[in-house]
Amino acid sequence: MNYKRSSSLFAEAEKVIPGGVNSPVRAFKAVGGTPIFVKEAKGAYLYDEDDNRLIDYINSWGPMILGHAYEPVVNAVVEKAKKGTSFGMPTEIETKIAELAVSMVPNIDKIRFVNSGTEACMSAVRLARGFTGRDKIIKFAGCYHGHSDSFLIQAGSGAITFGTPNSPGVTEGTAKDTLLAGYNDIENVTQLLDANKEEVACIIIEPVAGNMGCIPPTAGFLKALRNLCDTHNVLLIFDEVMTGFRLAKGGAQELFNIDADIVCFGKVIGGGLPVGAFAARNEIMNYLAPLGPVYQAGTLSGNPLAMAAGLAMLNELNNDAGVFNRLAEKTAYLHKGIAEVLNANNIVHTINRIGSMISVHFDDSEVVDFETSAKGNNDTFRAFFHGMLNEGVYIAPSAFETWFVTDALSYEDLDFTIRAVNTVAKTL
Numbered sequence: 278m279n280y281k282r283s284s285s286l287f288a289e290a291e292k293v294i295p296g297g298v299n300s301p302v303r304a305f306k307a308v309g310g311t312p313i314f315v316k317e318a319k320g321a322y323l324y325d326e327d328d329n330r331l332i333d334y335i336n337s338w339g340p341m342i343l344g345h346a347y348e349p350v351v352n353a354v355v356e357k358a359k360k361g362t363s364f365g366m367p368t369e370i371e372t373k374i375a376e377l378a379v380s381m382v383p384n385i386d387k388i389r390f391v392n393s394g395t396e397a398c399m400s401a402v403r404l405a406r407g408f409t410g411r412d413k414i415i416k417f418a419g420c421y422h423g424h425s426d427s428f429l430i431q432a433g434s435g436a437i438t439f440g441t442p443n444s445p446g447v448t449e450g451t452a453k454d455t456l457l458a459g460y461n462d463i464e465n466v467t468q469l470l471d472a473n474k475e476e477v478a479c480i481i482i483e484p485v486a487g488n489m490g491c492i493p494p495t496a497g498f499l500k501a502l503r504n505l506c507d508t509h510n511v512l513l514i515f516d517e518v519m520t521g522f523r524l525a526k527g528g529a530q531e532l533f534n535i536d537a538d539i540v541c542f543g544k545v546i547g548g549g550l551p552v553g554a555f556a557a558r559n560e561i562m563n564y565l566a567p568l569g570p571v572y573q574a575g576t577l578s579g580n581p582l583a584m585a586a587g588l589a590m591l592n593e594l595n596n597d598a599g600v601f602n603r604l605a606e607k608t609a610y611l612h613k614g615i616a617e618v619l620n621a622n623n624i625v626h627t628i629n630r631i632g633s634m635i636s637v638h639f640d641d642s643e644v645v646d647f648e649t650s651a652k653g654n655n656d657t658f659r660a661f662f663h664g665m666l667n668e669g670v671y672i673a674p675s676a677f678e679t680w681f682v683t684d685a686l687s688y689e690d691l692d693f694t695i696r697a698v699n700t701v702a703k704t705l
């Protein structure tokens with residue numbers, strides 16, 4: 278394929294934007310080469326500036342669960358934009374999307390909208406600290422909760438890909454309040470809680486990890502975490518920025534039947550516009566300003582365009598009883614097809630999958646945490662990534678990312694992808 282125009286656009290971008298990108302995961306640093314510049318997208322396909330068509334398995338890193346330029350969402354945004362794009366005053370649509378979200382997600386009474394998943398997680402932790410009067414938090418190695426200071430400790434995909442697990446600029450003072458546990462390692466969490474009695478405000482977790490490849494929780498892990506939190510009066514925060522409105526209407530809480538104390542959202546909830554949100558029961562949410570003492574604010578929070586996109590997206594998901602099963606079936610079909618061709622070509626691999634999240638690891642050990650995820654063969658991944666791109670299939674340019682399956686993918690697209698894997702596997 279020809280990437281001439283992408284390459285020259287990247288060269289121009291590099292002069293005025295650090296690394297040529299506004300988010301490091303978009304760079305091809307881990308795989309080599311230059312990023313593809315997108316011209317437009319529709320349904321399951323991206324069209325780049327050189328007019329190549331690519332089947333998209335990133336989908337804006339999750340939001341486009343029904344495909345690109347999804348008409349009900351686009352129409353809602355266009356209609357809203359004609360009536361003004363921001364007021365900094367309350368609008369009815371904020372209540373409409375809040376009511377819908379609260380009705381779809383189990384165990385939440387109130388929700389507040391912000392502008393990104395990062396903001397949602399950062400605010401949720403501040404709320405947990407304010408509510409409990411404690412300072413420390415526990416997070417898991419390889420989990421990503423956005424780029425705010427307390428989370429940039431072994432923070433998964435982007436940070437791992439760039440070899441900066443602990444970012445300079447995060448002070449020691451901040452880092453010391455973040456305790457690190459191994460994913461799926463309940464013993465480790467128990468030890469941390471015992472060693473820091475009455476000091477831990479919250480445990481924050483991706484209930485299905487998606488930022489070190491896709492790693493589902495082992496049986497009973499989330500339940501055991503819930504029990505530990507109850508025993509130690511610690512709040513359990515589910516970061517459902519990736520899993521929310523993706524694994525089920527009610528996200529991971531519904532799928533695993535576990536109640537979290539605070540839930541964070543992003544990605545799908547904004548329908549492709551910049552949105553995040555956090556939610557909890559009344560007792561906790563009423564601790565937020567202006568009702569309570571914990572401060573949190575935003576000039577563009579609840580922005581009408583963002584709310585219109587999110588509301589249209591949630592309405593579609595809420596009214597389509599079959600959507601989550603359809604997504605899971607397509608992903609299972611892809612899993613089976615890829616496994617068959619990789620096996621036929623004797624490529625050592627492990628595939629993790631749950632719902633519409635899937636990742637292919639080039640190693641044969643079970644992938645259950647950051648360490649086992651990091652064992653994957655990077656050279657193989659790099660060759661696989663470029664091979665797939667050349668065949669017209671776009672997966673994330675990092676072995677630590679989940680692929681996101683969209684409902685816009687047809688079975689012909691999935692077969693096309695499996696054939697591409699077969700072609701590429703012969704070259705590995």
Ligand SMILES: *Cc1c(COP(=O)(O)O)cnc(C)c1O
Nearest residue numbers: 393394395421422423518519543
């Ligand atoms: C993407 C992501 C975030 C950060 O969201 P942004 O909108 O990029 O700030 C936080 N947590 C998880 C689990 C994510 O996948």
